[in-house]
Amino acid sequence: MKVLVVHASRHGGTKGIAERIGEVLQKEGLETSVTGTHDANWVIGFDAFVVGSGVYMGHWLGEGIEFLQQNQMTLSQHPVWLFSSGPLRGSSKEGPASDPLDNALGPTEGPGSGGRKQLEALIAAIGPREHKVFYGAYDPSDPPKVFSERIVRWMPAARDVLPPGDFRDWDEIEAWARGIAAELARTKTPVGGA
Numbered sequence: 001m002k003v004l005v006v007h008a009s010r011h012g013g014t015k016g017i018a019e020r021i022g023e024v025l026q027k028e029g030l031e032t033s034v035t036g037t038h039d040a041n042w043v044i045g046f047d048a049f050v051v052g053s054g055v056y057m058g059h060w061l062g063e064g065i066e067f068l069q070q071n072q073m074t075l076s077q078h079p080v081w082l083f084s085s086g087p088l089r090g091s092s093k094e095g096p097a098s099d100p101l102d103n104a105l106g107p108t109e110g111p112g113s114g115g116r117k118q119l120e121a122l123i124a125a126i127g128p129r130e131h132k133v134f135y136g137a138y139d140p141s142d143p144p145k146v147f148s149e150r151i152v153r154w155m156p157a158a159r160d161v162l163p164p165g166d167f168r169d170w171d172e173i174e175a176w177a178r179g180i181a182a183e184l185a186r187t188k189t190p191v192g193g194a
């Protein structure tokens with residue numbers, strides 16, 4: 001069984017999560033490749049997919065959305081797991097209900113729901129086994145990569161919204177990956193390439 005783990009990552013936090021998932025899957029006996037979206041044009045020959053993106057202003061990164069769009073047909077025919085990374089622990093954006101999806105991607109309706117709706121339309125088309133939200137990482141000394149990020153970081157409230165630190169929960173990430181391996185092991189025969 002061959003698994004492709006794909007990451008859309010602006011500052012490397014999501015890439016790190018994808019790499020750790022890949023290590024666990026490999027250790028569990030699955031032939032696993034880990035790659036960025038730009039190197040993942042060739043999805044043929046994989047039996048299962050794990051796809052994750054960093055979240056910025058309530059949206060998956062464009063390259064992550066494009067990967068799902070471009071490979072929607074193939075993904076819909078195979079077991080797929082999605083993950084978003086992700087809220088920064090202690091951010092003022094963490095709502096009182098602390099629903100991980102709300103914290104990461106915003107509400108399902110109304111103002112601020114655009115990124116979530118965009119992703120949920122793709123989720124409806126692809127039918128992933130799960131969409132998991134992991135805490136992310138933010139290092140303010142790593143310069144912004146796009147103009148909008150520069151603006152957000154300059155905002156007076158930035159310190160409350162974006163607490164610096166690495167909040168990735170490796171135990172949770174590894175446990176999730178082991179769960180994927182267990183579920184794939186129950187799939188007796190490989191689904192086959194696209």
Ligand SMILES: Cc1cc2nc3c(=O)[nH]c(=O)nc-3n(C[C@H](O)[C@H](O)[C@H](O)COP(=O)(O)O)c2cc1C
Pocket residue numbers: 008009010011012013014015053054055056057058059085086087088103104105135136137138148149152153162
């Ligand atoms: C400008 C900025 C905006 C962010 N907006 C969100 C957001 O809307 N929701 C969220 O869950 N995390 C948000 N984050 C946190 C990132 O998703 C988190 O740092 C993630 O780990 C980044 O992944 P990457 O390093 O792979 O790009 C934001 C971070 C920055 C710097």
